[in-house]
Amino acid sequence: MTTEKEVLIIGAGPIGIACALECKKRNIDYIVVEKGTLTNSLYNYPLNMTFFSTSEKLEIDGIPFISNNPKPTRNEALEYYRRVATSNKLHINLYEEITEVEKQVDGSFIVASEKNTFKVNNIIVSTGFYDIPKLLNVPGEDLPKVSHYYKEAHPYVMQKSIVVGASNSSVDAALEIWRKGGDVTMVVRGSSIGERVKYWVKPDIENRIEEGSIKAYFNSEIKKIKKTAIIIDTPEGIKTINNDFVIALTGYRPDFAFLETLGIELSKEGKYFPKYNPDTMETNVPNLYLAGVICGGMETHKWFIENSRVHAKVIAADISDKINISKRCS
Incomplete structure (x- = not known):
């Protein structure tokens, strides 16, 4: 059976969660699909890791992040994002890897995972970079x-x-x-x-x-x-x-092969920057968006939680505008 949604968000890290919150606020029907646990990359950080950013810069949707330390720890971040996801009852499917994405003639997508099949009008890729070491x-x-x-x-x-x-x-x-x-x-x-x-x-x-x-x-x-x-x-x-x-510990890189299977154009000049519109975060593939660190290609230090939180609002606003235009034209 195929489940229909307006938006499918790939990745349940902090930015994926932020995208889900924005969709919920705008009454956009969404689902988040994550191949690991909630905030999988953060979970795999060193147990005693301390963030460079202060807690208020890791907050999403204005929800306060209270830390006992000047710089929050990994465990505090896990607790914060876990509380945000559960208290807002976000629709998140965990331990479910995407296996295939097929663009349809009408502009929608058929997305197959290990457990489900979805038909969606928009996709947001927020998969980070921590899975593939250099x-x-x-x-x-x-x-x-x-x-x-x-x-x-x-x-x-x-x-x-x-x-x-x-x-x-x-x-x-x-x-x-x-x-x-x-x-x-x-x-x-x-x-x-x-x-x-x-x-x-x-x-x-x-x-x-x-x-x-x-x-x-x-x-x-x-x-x-x-x-x-x-x-x-x-x-x-x-x-x-x-x-x-x-x-x-020589660094990590995004899954460029996955981006290419989606049809996203990548620069081949060593940095593998994906092509997207910075005003909307929409890629060269219509209705397919990027959010978070993956936008930086090989420059994985360019985007992080602190400066990519805004992607969620930008993307949700663009999708909402498209929905409203479609309603007026129908």
Whole structure:
């Protein structure tokens, strides 16, 4: 049986939830479909992660986000977005992956998921970018000792861990593992710790490196990963380091293949920017919209919760205008 809706929102992250709230306020019939749990990306963040943004900048639809800390934690964010979704009785299908989207002659879409089939007039893609890690593409990357995600420090206690990268996630992991009793070495492609690292954390990691508590190889890259060691290329030449775990936090990318199956045009100049109208967030495919971080292509730092919350209002307003025009013409 096919369920008919005006709008289908793909992704139940903060921006997907914001889109659902805007649809509800405008009496637009909608459904949110999420392949994982509610706010799946946030759920998979490190357990002790602290946001860069303050809580009021993570709020959606003006619903207050009260935090016990100057910067909210992962657990506080999960609680906030969970409360927003449940208290507003939003229509969200979880653990339901979209398998096929087919554009119809009349401009509508037939969307098949693992559990349902929908016929919708509009689609909002708000899928984020956290599912697909940027790989090192080196021999041994598929060994069990290698992970592209970091959850907590406990597995790395009393072990020799390599942390790859110098972003917020890499720095947080290195510091937490070291403080829990792990032996940490950082391998960084650039010449220093990233400039976007949280300002209250950056001096901490730089001081730990300077005093030798955390070892760091800058302007360096992993060339091969072995069961008990790694081989890295450094300015001083090739080095072999005994090692138990590799935590490669080199970033993530959106699912560009999925966007292309939808017919969305992507620039091929290295950044893979999707084509959309910034005034409406509508893509080159009529009635197909983008919201949130996915709008930035490979520049995953360009859009985040704080500055993409507005996408929900922009998209809902455009869809509402189309509905009103259709009613007047019928």
